[in-house]
Amino acid sequence: MGMTLSEKILAKASGNKTVSPGDIVMAKIETAMAHDITGPLTVNTLKNEGIDKVWDNEKIVILFDHQIPADSITAAENHILMRKFVKEQNIKNFYDIREGVCHQVLPEKGHVLPGTVLVGADSHTCTHGAFGAFATGIGSTDMAAVFATGELWFKVPETLYFNITGELKPYVMSKDVILHIIGEVGFDGATYKAAQYGGETVKNMTIASRMTMSNMAIEMGAKTGIIEPDEKTINYVKTAMEKHGTTRPFEPLKADEDAEYEEVFEIEVNDLEPVFACPHAVDNVKQAREVAGRPIDQVFIGSCTNGRLEDLRAAIKVIEEHGGIADDIRVVVTPASREVMLAAIEEGIIQKFYKYGCVVTNPSCSACMGALYGILGPGEVGVSTSNRNFRGREGSLDSEVYLASPITAAACAVKGELIDPRDL
Structure with missing residues (x-):
């Protein structure tokens, strides 16, 4: 064998x-x-x-x-x-x-x-x-x-x-x-x-x-x-x-x-739809349209899961195509490395994030570990491109985190609520 x-x-x-x-x-x-x-x-x-x-x-x-x-x-x-x-x-x-x-x-x-x-x-x-x-x-x-x-x-x-x-x-x-x-x-x-x-x-x-x-x-x-x-x-x-x-x-x-x-x-993906991992477990996965409409407070785009150049490109494309982010939404963007940051600057991606009111941080673990940037407060709801949504992972024990792809996260930033990006 x-x-x-x-x-x-x-x-x-x-x-x-x-x-x-x-x-x-x-x-x-x-x-x-x-x-x-x-x-x-x-x-x-x-x-x-x-x-x-x-x-x-x-x-x-x-x-x-x-x-x-x-x-x-x-x-x-x-x-x-x-x-x-x-x-x-x-x-x-x-x-x-x-x-x-x-x-x-x-x-x-x-x-x-x-x-x-x-x-x-x-x-x-x-x-x-x-x-x-x-x-x-x-x-x-x-x-x-x-x-x-x-x-x-x-x-x-x-x-x-x-x-x-x-x-x-x-x-x-x-x-x-x-x-x-x-x-x-x-x-x-x-x-x-x-x-x-x-x-x-x-x-x-x-x-x-x-x-x-x-x-x-x-x-x-x-x-x-x-x-x-x-x-x-x-x-x-x-x-x-x-x-x-x-x-x-x-x-x-x-x-x-x-x-x-x-x-x-x-695993056949021809019919796969955008999904969220819902609070407070990574395996609590639902189709985006099942939970759409929930108001959110913050979006985090970054981490070792989705902070690479193709992720930033995908996210800014959604934001740019729809004219920016919702007025009352905080968006924290953290490139995964200096190399990614420099490439994103060269392509004009970082400038665009700033143009639309996003906060871009230095390359780091950032909001993914809930100790550096982008901490969620009690009762707040966040959408994150990171890898874990355990209770307290990104801030308060009374906050909620939905995991999503960069495209879906960016769509949520545009809408100000959970949404299937196809429905923008």
Whole structure:
């Protein structure tokens, strides 16, 4: 019996010819990432264990993205701690407050390699599965073990295969596809499994759209959200490395034809409509027209899920075509990275957002973590392109968050209420 993509990557990383679901393997890590929230615990754990040297200062990535610029004394202290660690260990890949969200910056800088194991001390590290890597989030103490040894144990997961076919209609994005899938599977339907996406629809998606799909695998409990690498993937990775002067060998892997999946889901998207994930659960998914008409207070366009250039383009197009946003609506726009911000400025997108009264922030996690910008107050309702709508995720415990695609979110900003973008 052949192996799935995740099994082949874990077999290679652990030096095994074959692995099966349930096996425990010790895998070599190719890339390890920690940020300003999770990094300090990792560093302090290393110090407490008397470990004074990391395993590889070129394969570790340290990045600030959650509390940037520092929004408290504690945040500033954490930044100081991490900067000191970077200097002590001569960490080659350090991105201070200027670069943006880790899950966007890592692939942009050429740190995500197909066929390898990548770990990050952040749950949405599964985003990088879009590049054919076994990418997953781990805890800060596990990350300390990785920083020290370059290895980590894994239980080989079962794989759920999502065969996605059909052509997306106008106003429907990959965010609608993944929300639909999560609504079908449930918030825990893929717990500790690899969610693999394939089919003609995925092949036709841009890299950015694939990243949205992989990013939200964790919202159904998956260990990773992985996509077989193709020509688009290889071109992106090679271009990123060339652009930033890095060269690291990699071997793209694919599943065997006779790979065995725990379950195969057939997802046909020809008739898929825009959707919302309604409060207070990501799997509480309803068609946009089912909940249309609910007044809202704020729209957030950004995050590691939908803060890329194609997302900003899609959102501003809707706003521009309809003459701007509603008078009493706040719109917070946060590009996912400096690279995205600069490209959006060059295209005139940022100027247009400002023209129509939106607030554009520096690249960061922004409103997605409810601690930096765009906090919702008691009783307020927000529409967000991020990945979670748990109670209190974007502010008050008494606020409500509806997750949507950039197109749908922009339509809500125009109308001042929940709406199907086709009905503007």
